[in-house]
Amino acid sequence: MVFLFTVFLFIAASFPMSRADSLRAPVYNTTRATEVIKIDGVLNESDWNKAESVIMNYEIQPGDNSLPREKTEVRILYNDNYLYFAFTCYDKNPSEIRATLSDRDQIYREDFVFVGLETFGEKQRMYEFLANPLGVQADLMRVGNNEDDTYDALWYSHGVITDSGYNVEIAVPFRILKFQNSAPMEWGLLLGRNYPRETRYIFSWSPFDRDDPCFICQSGKLTGLPRLEIPVTYELLPYIIGHRHGNIEDYDDPSSPFIQSNFKGRAGLGLKVLPTSDITLETVINPDFSQIESDAKVISVNSPFAVFYPEKRPFFLEGLDIFRLGGEHFYSRMINDPVFALKMTGKAEKLTYAVLGGSDKNSPLIVPGTDYSEFVETGMRSFSGIVRARYDYGDESFLGVLLSNKKWTGANNFAGGIDWKAGFAKYYYFRGEAMFSSTRELDDLTLYDDSRTLGNTNYDAALNGEKYNGYSVRIALERSSRNNYFILSLFDVSPTFQSHTGFINRVDRRMAEIEAGYIVYNDSSFLERINLFINHGSDFTYKSIRKDQWVFLGISMTLPGQTNLTIGAPVLNREIFRGKEFHNIARIHTNLNSSLSKYIDFYYSGVYGRNIYRDDPPELGTGFEISAGITFKPFSSFKTSLDVALARLKSIANSDVFYDGYIVRNTTYYLLSKESQFRLISEYDSFSTAFYFYPLFSYKLNPFTTFFIGTTHDFRDYGNSTSFIRTGTQYFIKLQYLWSNL
Template sequence: MKIIIGRNMIRHSITWILAILPFFLSPGVLSQTVDLNNKRFDIPLVQEAPVIDGRISPGEWDRATIIEDLHETTPIEFSATEERTVFRVMYTEDALYVSAYVYDDPNQLTAAVLRNETSLRWEDRVGIIIDPFNNKRSGYQFLTNPNGVRHEAIYTSATSQSFDWATIWEADAEVVEDGWTAEMEIPFKSLTFDPQNDTWGVNFTRDQMSSQSAMAWYSYNAQTNPANSGEMSGLRNLNQGVGLDLIPSFSTDFRENHVAGSSDTELNPSFDLTYKLSSSLNLTMTWNTDFAATEIDDIQLDLDRFSTRLAEKRSFFLTDMDIFEFGSSVGRFNNSTQDPFNSRNIGLNNGTPVDLTGGAKLSGRVAGFDVGSLIIRQEEFNNIDPTNIYIGRVKRSILSQSELGAIFTEGDPASNDSSSTIGVDFTYRNTQLANNRSFVSNFWIQQSDNPGVDGNDSAWYLDFDYPSSDSWYISARVEEVEENFDPRLGFSNRSGARQYFATIGDNHILINNPLLQKISYSLSGIQYNYLDNGDLQNRNFYLNALTLESPGGDEFQFNISDQVQVLRPGERAPLAGLGVIIPPGEYEYTRYQLNLSSSESRPFSVSLDGTVGDYYSGRSWESEAGVNWKPNTNLSFDFSYEYTQYDMPGQTVDTRVVEFENVITFSPSLSIVNLIQYENVSDTIGFNSRLRWNLQSGQDIWFVLGHGMRDEDEDGDFTDLESTATFKIRYTLRY
């Protein structure tokens, strides 16, 4: 009976969606139009650079080109903006200069972030997007808020960006009586470009938290990225100097093992070099690569059937990594986990650092091709010989916005085996369809080559996406991973299966409603089948029954999922790390989720999430609570608590994860981040305190303290495991 109810739920959901779809497609939600054909301008060359102090001083910006014809992108695309924004842009032979006069009520500004390279998602902010190759596929974004905080990103594809990337540039801002002003300096030495191309893609953006609205100079389907941008011309005789960055660093690392009763101190000099072989081709070399002072990973219990992937946080692997991105996947429903290159396999063994002798990276664009080559020498550890690692990548722009590429990897950092993977990927993109719509499709195929394996070692993927921010949307994909596919330098958490996925949904924008700004709903289905006999591995019908967003950024969401899980003998079973035994077999169950969150643009915000329902042979209840408090620009507090209870036949177990973060910011360049993490599976608690003094862009001092403890007997009495202290200094010499 339970199975029938679950399937009826999905059937009724489809009927409900189809019944109300015409209402949400009513003319009231259609956006206005703006002529995008004239979004071009000439940028002037000036001889004297402005002082970057946040003040738009008289005379400094007189020759700059003025851009003020911004329109709203959300909630109603192409509608007139409520407040005026005036950008000015010009350049010297050394740098691009941008200023913004942002008209607003100073008492309504949201400017709680004071620390550089911190997310500005919930801040009033302005930004510029530049595409130096004007290829509609790559670029950079530079953002600042009323405190002059710097936050930058690199586009890993035409529509996806990584804020983990960092470069050298300057920004400052000042609050004035009728709003706030900002200034930016972006050195050409920090960018990769073609000196023969004097026309760059460009866009200007503004986000206003008091109205929860976004504005831009150019947009399409509410998207602002390199694929949707205007043009600026006249960038000639740009100076990148010698094109040489010398980056010496030194760290000292003290570790005390309280269990073994031993301690050790290491002194680690390190040296990085970046040289521009040309304006569009970079060579980066590293010796005795030092990852001291890198941010620690978030806790992940990894209790599911399939392992999870952790994010890369080490700066060497983040620089110019857009070149190495493979096989773009569509939208927020991406569920492909087959990647030929995962940099966390290098220099890490289950989260523990492994020394790197050094390496070299070549990245950039040559004769219309994006090229990337990475060579790393990993030192010996745990009876594994020193390993040479190589990654090669090439992409070619084809059609108006599409790409064709290939990748090759060689090396296995975790064993003495030889291993290689080869892949080809293709992305078709058209962001200029009628009715303000776009279409994206991705295809890739990979094959691994490992000792003792003969055949059944390939994987392929195909998807399409027809997105919309204010109307109906649809996407689908299929992926097949053969049982012996194993990219040793990449990531793969599932093999011997074929995946099918589809989603359809709608976003409805409400006009002049004081309570609601957006109503959304969607229905998704994902299914995996074993390749050997075609039997079901797992299936999940997921109904986002209702999502409500308020004009202030608050959100309510209700979801229902109807799942089937099939466990075979010998497969990794969920909850095995908790000592729970789930026998092989087929399990069908339904789960319900409720989520409430208030906008983080306020000084105090909360989020609550609860999921309940059957779970394999039992039931589970998952809950998560989060609190964010920013009393002023110098202090912030984040607290999260996750609790899950599993009621399984014959036993009840629970998991708890607690995180508390306190950030003390003295200025945009000086801050202390204190972090406490606890989880009850291993009964460990960790303390980490990280001071960073950013003397100026590219010059840093860190001091990091860490301490770990464990409750061995589960009696609430914690014993010391390890204490660490790290000091690191880095200096960039730019020529």
């Protein structure tokens, strides 16, 4: 029955749906501003009255290019340095507008306006700029149909709520955009408005064909820009930091003394040069890559592989999308504590290129494996170099190359290869990557000594100076249209493949997987969208042992109140872990997130049922893993959230509890203005019986000119009469200022 259902969805997804005539893309011909445009949300400059006004005539969600529920006008101007946008957003009930003085990139569930700019006409990447009715910003880099909100740029916005809605003004400096500076210029342009009420409505100035999988291809056009005289731009980003820290001498002994350091200072400098509109050079000297934003703790008690944490450091975030492949062959956090780093990114017609290098004084290392991996803190120096090039051709199609090398004293790792994406027949994409690696291990068993063999080879996992080569291949065929999709993928990574500049934590795999789905759009106010999907796959080792086999059925729904619900379960799941075979690993997955009102957001994710206790020896257990959270926003300048993660697993054989614990985290913000805020994080981890307390004041004039003053306090409950013992503290103050010649 499952096989027949899979075949049905696969066949249904293979036949093209009937297509309407192509929807006509609108064109906006901008004009030059003749006066200074003040970004204040008040459209009182005479140039705005002279600029062409366009109306957002389409509701693209949940409507299908239907008439929008509210009127939105947009005007565009430019001068030598900026591209200006003015939005007039009408609202019959202004009291229902959702807007808070939140931190950057935290406005996605609120009212906001949207500008998308595709500056090379190749339908590959798009800059996205969002601002809510108070002018709070979010910015993203779209690559294909994926958005990356780690992208940050320096641009300007201001919003004002009025009796009839709200106005937003945006100024985007040309110097933050890469583009080919030749006349006449014609850019892709998306203009939109997010209108969250009983459901999430999205208005657009251009129509969207749901039968076309290419989002960027459906943008309108921006014309009227001449060749721009942009001088060489210099940016200096100096910083100073003062800090004092203390730690308990022996973390396992609560009676050991607490050692407090002296107050220390540090300074460094970042330099960026933009010689042309399509080249950026950047370097940092003695950079401060300390974590102002703390990583939330995750439950990893039953995770045998190294845990991935996202990058948060500005130097590495800019241009990060260029280095990304389908697999994690570049993971910038493997350059952990650099003495210096340098980077160049650029574009020459259809060729995008980037070079990154860094000298690291405390280099980590991932030792991957079949059943588990290890994250090793070596404390050693290394130098990493990465070269990336990508040739774009056609809409969303490209051919790329990535070369990386990490040099240690007496050890080396090289990884390199190609990746590609080819779109054809409107609905189809063929994508993939092929990588080769050559490794000479560190020779130090005190860092890592494990006699397990690497797959079917004669090499072992210990760091004993062995030399070996490996490869990784990933290919996929995808089809996507209005009502159906499928993804057929193959993945092959040899036991000896390693990438010391990437995040490769699992090897010795040969996997085949197919996912297919059927989507139904509904005009009902209760049920807007239904997606019925199936995922089927098998995973083998290089010893031809079938590690895993599964068939997963699921359904996802879009409901009122910006609510999304997904429910699914494996109808077949067999796995071999550490040589032991497990059958009937039955469980149910549930995901729910919602924004029922302007005051409350919440989410829930849960897995109930059977799971493998991944120890040695492994055993089958039953239990749950849950993560849930709620955010309360009683007024625009205050927000508090509570996040909880729980996990429990007990033996089916004898009811012994393998683990049972939780992590609870509260984050509270009070904003004095768009720029300044107080933040308090408190977190308790029952697995380690540790409590963390992080107060912070920050002033952010922009993403780069910032001031922080804060402290961190770590405590642990050792189970004695004294209860919590202080195990670590830190006090810090940091100032950095962006200076530019423009």
